[in-house]
Amino acid sequence: MNHRSYLLELGAREELRAKSFPEADIAICQAKPGEAARCRRLWTEVGQGFWSEREEWTEAQWGRYLEVPDASFWIASRSAEDIGFFELTVLAGDIKIEGFGLPSPWRSRGYGGGLLSAAAERAFDMGAHRIWLHTATDDHPNALPNYTKRGFRIYHEEALKAPMPSKRP
Numbered sequence: 001m002n003h004r005s006y007l008l009e010l011g012a013r014e015e016l017r018a019k020s021f022p023e024a025d026i027a028i029c030q031a032k033p034g035e036a037a038r039c040r041r042l043w044t045e046v047g048q049g050f051w052s053e054r055e056e057w058t059e060a061q062w063g064r065y066l067e068v069p070d071a072s073f074w075i076a077s078r079s080a081e082d083i084g085f086f087e088l089t090v091l092a093g094d095i096k097i098e099g100f101g102l103p104s105p106w107r108s109r110g111y112g113g114g115l116l117s118a119a120a121e122r123a124f125d126m127g128a129h130r131i132w133l134h135t136a137t138d139d140h141p142n143a144l145p146n147y148t149k150r151g152f153r154i155y156h157e158e159a160l161k162a163p164m165p166s167k168r169p
Contacts, residue, residue: 003160006144008152009132013124015151021114023078028118031073036062039073042085046101050139074122076115083111086119095128112146120150136160
């Protein structure tokens, strides 16, 4: 496989081609430090087979991370069930979507576009001049198409130096 790494950006709110969630009853709330176990579970479940960062983080490390002023972890839920998350990091006026995704039962059901739109809107509400993110061919196959459909454009592409082992769920 041709493993590729991509950096994408969205330069202005007007460039966002927002998509709504399939249902109107999706709630998005910022996680609190006391919800470290929930964030850890969601990060691990969404990332299984796609990324390995933070696999070793303890609940205490997650709690400390959730207290960092320039980072925020947002959870989307429907009827008290977590359906996804996005994580935003402020970096000198830009905001990076540090993490993003849906647990496997919620994938390929039309929720990804709504979640990405919510992440971008929240980032612009926080004052972002530009939103950027990193993805790769190792991410979910819908990741890159979702980003480009929402208006993100690739500004850097290169060979992926260390592809994930093929162990996707």
